[in-house]
Amino acid sequence: MIDINKDALTERFMRYVRVDTQSDPNSNSFPTTEKQKDLSKILFAELKQMGLSELEADEFGYVYASIPSNSDKKNIPVICFCSHVDTAPDCSGTHVKPILHKNYDGADIVLPDDATQVLRKADSPYLENHIGADIITASGNTLLGADDKSGVAVIMQAAQYFMSNPSVKHGKIRIVFTPDEEVGKGTAKIDMKKLGADFGYTLDGGEAGSMEDETFSADGANIIIHGVIAHPGYAKDKLVNAIKIAAEVLEALPKNEWSPETTEKRQGFVHPVAITGIAEKATISFIVRDFTTEGLAVHHARLKKIAEQVVSKYKGTTMEYVQQEQYRNMKEVLDKNPQVAAYASEAIERAGLKVQNESIRGGTDGSRLSYMGLPCPNIFTGMQNIHSKLEWISVNDMAKAAETIVHLGMIWEEKTSL
Ligand SMILES: [Zn+2]
Numbered sequence: 018m019i020d021i022n023k024d025a026l027t028e029r030f031m032r033y034v035r036v037d038t039q040s041d042p043n044s045n046s047f048p049t050t051e052k053q054k055d056l057s058k059i060l061f062a063e064l065k066q067m068g069l070s071e072l073e074a075d076e077f078g079y080v081y082a083s084i085p086s087n088s089d090k091k092n093i094p095v096i097c098f099c100s101h102v103d104t105a106p107d108c109s110g111t112h113v114k115p116i117l118h119k120n121y122d123g124a125d126i127v128l129p130d131d132a133t134q135v136l137r138k139a140d141s142p143y144l145e146n147h148i149g150a151d152i153i154t155a156s157g158n159t160l161l162g163a164d165d166k167s168g169v170a171v172i173m174q175a176a177q178y179f180m181s182n183p184s185v186k187h188g189k190i191r192i193v194f195t196p197d198e199e200v201g202k203g204t205a206k207i208d209m210k211k212l213g214a215d216f217g218y219t220l221d222g223g224e225a226g227s228m229e230d231e232t233f234s235a236d237g238a239n240i241i242i243h244g245v246i247a248h249p250g251y252a253k254d255k256l257v258n259a260i261k262i263a264a265e266v267l268e269a270l271p272k273n274e275w276s277p278e279t280t281e282k283r284q285g286f287v288h289p290v291a292i293t294g295i296a297e298k299a300t301i302s303f304i305v306r307d308f309t310t311e312g313l314a315v316h317h318a319r320l321k322k323i324a325e326q327v328v329s330k331y332k333g334t335t336m337e338y339v340q341q342e343q344y345r346n347m348k349e350v351l352d353k354n355p356q357v358a359a360y361a362s363e364a365i366e367r368a369g370l371k372v373q374n375e376s377i378r379g380g381t382d383g384s385r386l387s388y389m390g391l392p393c394p395n396i397f398t399g400m401q402n403i404h405s406k407l408e409w410i411s412v413n414d415m416a417k418a419a420e421t422i423v424h425l426g427m428i429w430e431e432k433t434s435l
Pocket of ligand 1: 101164165198221
C-alpha cells in the first residue's frame with residue numbers, strides 16, 4: 018500500500034500555483050520569462066532539503082535532481098519524471114488564489130472574484146466522479162495553473178515518498194522540471210547528456226488513469242507560386258498574378274473534409290496558416306498532420322497535386338512545393354521500447370485505476386523527448402479545464418498520480434534481473 022500524504026501534497030500544490038510563472042510566446046530570451054525561475058529556485062531548495070543528489074538549477078530555468086538507486090541490481094534502466102513549471106499565456110497567471118473545496122458537494126461553484134465564472138457539473142461532467150472529495154479551483158480572475166504545477170507537485174511528493182521509505186526498492190530516478198513548455202520550447206535547452214536517463218514519463222495529462230502514448234506526426238509545407246510580371250499598363254495577355262493563383266489554390270481545397278474544422282479522432286488534415294506575396298510571387302504556408310509518417314506523405318502528394326492542377330492552367334507560371342519535418346508521433350519510438358508504456362499501464366493498475374490509452378491531436382514535450390532519445394509517454398495528474406479560469410483539479414487524482422510514480426519506480430526494479 019502506497020500511502021501518499023494528501024495534506025502535504027495539497028499544501029505543496031497550493032503554494033506552487035501562487036508563484037507566477039507565465040511564459041511568453043513573443044520573447045526571444047531563455048527562459049522566455051525570468052519569473053519562471055522563481056519556482057525553479059523553490060523546487061531546487063526543497064529537493065535539497067529532501068536529500069536528493071546531483072542537483073542543479075541552471076541558467077535556463079531547468080532543475081535536475083537524482084534519487085539514487087537503493088537496489089542491489091546493477092543494470093536497472095535510469096528512468097526520469099518530467100513536468101513543466103510555466104503556465105499558459107492564454108490566461109492570467111498573476112496573483113493566483115487557489116481555493117480548496119473540501120468534501121465537494123456537487124453544487125455549482127461560483128468563483129468569488131468574478132461571479133460570472135461558474136464551475137458546473139453540466140459543463141464539466143468529470144466533477145461527478147469527485148463528489149465527496151477535495152477539489153481545488155482558482156478564484157475567478159486567473160487560471161489555476163494545475164497545468165502543470167500538478168505534475169510538479171506530484172513528482173515532488175513522490176520524491177518525498179521515495180526518500181522517506183527506503184524499504185521501497187527502485188533504481189536510479191532522475192527528475193527534471195522544464196520551463197517554456199506552453200510556448201513550445203520546453204526541450205530547447207535541455208541537456209540530454211546531463212539528464213542521463215534511459216526512459217521518461219511526463220506528468221502532464223488529464224483524467225485519472227489516462228496515458229497518452231501517441232501524438233500527431235507533423236510537417237510544414239510551403240507552396241511557392243511564381244507568376245509572370247509585366248507593367249500593369251501594358252500587361253494584356255502577359256501578366257499572370259501569383260496572388261490570384263494562390264487564392265485559387267485555396268479555393269480548390271475540399272470544403273467538407275481534410276481540415277482541422279472538419280476532422281477529429283484519428284483523421285489527419287492540412288491547414289493553411291499564412292499567405293504572403295506580391296503579384297510576382299506568393300507563398301501559402303500549411304501545417305500537415307497525421308498519426309503516421311505514411312499518412313503525411315499521402316497528404317503532401319494530394320496537396321501538391323491540387324496546387325499543380327491550378328498552376329498548370331497558367332502559361333509561364335511555376336510552383337515549388339517545400340516540406341519541412343516538425344515532429345513525429347512518439348508511438349514510432351515507443352513501439353520499439355514497448356516496456357515503457359506497458360510498465361506505466363501496470364503502475365496505473367496497481368494504483369487501482371483503469372488505464373485509458375489516449376492519442377493527442379497535437380505534440381508534447383514527450384514527443385520531442387522521444388525523438389531526442391528518451392522514449393517518453395505522458396501520464397495523468399487529473400488537471401481539468403486547463404488554460405482557463407475554470408481550471409480545477411482533484412486532490413485524489415494527484416495522489417493517485419504520485420502513487421503511480423512510486424509503482425513505476427518499483428516495477429522497473431522488479432522487472433530487472435540481477
Ligand atoms: Zn502542460
